[in-house]
Amino acid sequence: MSLVEEAKARASQAGEVVGLATRVSPISHGIDHKEIRAEVPFEVYLRKRFLVGSYIGIALPVSKTLVLGRITGVERADIMAISRIPALSPVEDTSGFTTPLTLIIQLLSEEVEGEVVPVSSPVDPQSPVFIPNREFISKMLGLPDQGIEIGKLTEGYRVLDVPVSLSLETLRHHVLVVGTTGAGKTNFLKVMITRSDVPLMVYDIQGDYVGLMAREGGTVLVPVPRSSGDKVTDFVQEFLRRSNLSNFRIVEQRERRFRLSDGERTFNLELMGFRLEDTYQLIPETSPFFSGQGAHFFRIATDNCLTDIDSWIEECGDVLDHYNLHKSTVDNILRSVTLLRESGILDVEMGGNRLSEPDYDQLLREKSVVDLRWVLEKGVSSATTAAFIIANRIFRVIDSAYKESGRETPFLLIFDEAHEYFPQSRKGDEEKEALERLINRIMRLGRVRGIGTILATHRPTDLNDLILTLSNTKVAMRADEDALERIGMGDYTETLQASPPGYGVLRTFSLKVQDVIFRADKYVGK
Template sequence: MSNKASFLEHINKGYTTKGEYITLGAAMYQGNTEGEAHVKIPLKTLNRHGLIAGATGTGKTKTLQVLAENLSEQGIPVFLMDIKGDLSGIAAPSPGHIKIDQRHDQINIPFKAKKFPVEILSLSEQEGVRLKATVSEFGPVLLSRILDVTETQAGIMSIIFKYCDDNHLPLLDLKDLKKVLQFSTREGKEALEKDYGRISTASTGAILRKIVALEQQGADLFFGERSFDVQDLCRVDDDGRGYINIMRLTDIQDRPKLFSTFMLSLLAEIYSTFPEQGDSGRPELIIFLDEAHLIFKEASNALMDQIESIVKLIRSKGVGLYFVTQNPTDVPEGVLGQLGLKVQHALRAFTAKDRKAIKMTAENYPISEFYDTKEILTSLGIGEALVSALDEKGRPTPLAATMLRAPMSRMDILTPTELDKLISTSKLTKKYNETIDRESAYEILSEKIALAEAKEAKAAAKKERQKLEKTASRSSSSKTSATEKAVIKVLTSATFIRGALGVLNKLLK
């Protein structure tokens, strides 16, 4: 058997699947694309998470687009981050191109231009369905980890949440939390410490400063109502295609804290609300995290532990997480070790550090008798990648250098008019973009503080009035006494004069 025949048998045997699957493209051997050897990924193992990596311009975003389209076509909803702003075109069909036709002739997969059901979501002031969550939904543990507070400060956060629960004070947004923290060390200090223990003013001050820092990254837009229901990410259209939910993040690249805050909230909510799926045969939801290094950037050790725990556990809910980044080393080892599908585009070796990273990346892939992994990593073209997945039994598939299929939708953004039409006709826009600011801890405590201040002012005014009345009484009493003395003095003088005159009259007689 020739080397080529052995290669084809090797690939076809490794990527044979009896159940549902998506086809990424065709395997390549010695620089040639083999249209008889398709790289198929079983739907059954897509909840085992994955990685799409590669240098800038090698085709990562288009690979993400291909995966999202094929998942949608299989009825699997998708949630993806659009940090560069170039994925909205999934809502429009591809205009086609001669190079697309040539590519699909090579990989032996028919090409058909299609558009897909899309929802545009927003975390900031950009147009789209507003994504929000309340402070209460975060809870003291997750919020403490996001704020990276000390153990003592985390304890205070737990006390604050408990106090609010016991006293029916809804914590909806950050101004609620700030007001309770301020109240706990001022007007409500005595009552709160009586039931819950002493709270340090220095600690609450430190927590407040960290909340303000989070606000400066735009978190005040995220915390509040109406809370986004994660079940709305799992919708399918009338044709049975899963919705592709695109979150626009082009204006928060320099605010990693907000990005990681949102992602942790979303993943925690999905984990707590989605039912256990077990071995269901297909995922419930696939999440693509573009520019994944932003999640891990500036993350504390506690936050990293939380992320790793969620990655390990969330697949049992039928949810797959796919990290998209330039280099696999951007993803922590604890997360990287949980990934099933790896799509590695070309890496560039310009420096010694780059060469070291390529060597480390190559060691993360199965050994292949048909490829020199380190060499091929630097020679892959645009739209080509090394693929390693899991078969239906959870075993690693053979390493395959793959020419990937082209997206069926537009590889460009929607026009402003197209985007406005898509957003304005969305059912979710009507549901979530209403401004709600109901009575919560801020208003309740503000009213309580105002009443307490009014009572104190009234008491102070009464005390001042009594003081003035007492002073006036003493002044009046002093004036009366002086007058009496004067009268007595006058009367005494008159008596003396009368007496003196009487004696004088007697002498004259």
């Protein structure tokens, strides 16, 4: 058996042979040049569809390895063009185009002794070219067979029956999803939320995920601001109305935690609040108001004068006099306390009782959404401060378990509209420094402890640089050129702008190739 026949036999085990690497021109490829040419007989071209973007396999006769490539271009030539015979006038002759189809193939990966590596072996002339089966494609791309399935691989306009998933290891290295309004980001996140076997928490400032969590049987946390009324049941009814969940009824109540049901499905609703006496150590790390000095002495003063936010200036202001602070530091503390009081998220009373925080240990075992719509009405800083207090609480519980036993706690934090939580700031700005300390804690330290972060935005140009640095997986959906350039995927601008909702490019360290194009599965609610 010849070398080419042996290569065909190997190719047949991974797909269907359809052609050969070109014989009519030299084949060269290298570090900066990864394309070769192949020919497909006309009779095969009639039976098969070869699309730009399709995956194609190559069996190398001499090195006896298999290569996966992707079609980046196609060429068709009439027999007169091939023969270089000038046409004196246009004459129809259908026999003239019964010529081979030329494929321009980008080399992606090579299997060498059972391991998938970058292509380094010479591609021989007459190397058999084959349409690969889905198992070969998955293996050569490095697609995981476990994790959260986000969609299916595509080639051209075709969706292949090849699942694309994000493994737990990929998720804990953080994921950034970028796409304009209507590109499919919300659908993408909903698919991930419903398919995740890992407990998670979604931070929701628009109410996009509240109904999903209710129908999935999870927990909805509502940080309640001041001026929300005193009657608990009235607030619950308003929540159900605004969330299009009016068919649910209260079936059980324990303090401010409710079990609601529509007869078939049930979910938990918990009304929560933050008490200054419990959160004053955290607040300077999570609010944008305090300077470094101000934060330090705010904690010291509150240590010596525990009270509520309304009485702090009156009862604790005098404590500051003992420290001979600079006037600017005192002014920063007093201004910050005033802004915190006006934020409306501290020491909130409802039904004659002061609201408190939930059981975070319990939340680490389930799926939940933090409904920030009510605190958002007090301002973006109120919503983000509430979100950061909760995220810090989650981190501290997980961190405590890690320090005590070295045990990791798999958990996902999901931020839609991430630019609202983690905005770009001026260099040297104290607010930026505080924000980046928080990002480092949650994303860099959190990763080691099992925390993965998924962030979605349509405005990556407004997103803090550190988020882009720490997000080792990026998903690009339809977006403008500036947004795609910001995440290093500007080359896909034309492709994605012409794509329907749900199409995306996945770039992650865990693949054997740089990028794959996929179509997200559609979320189907219960």
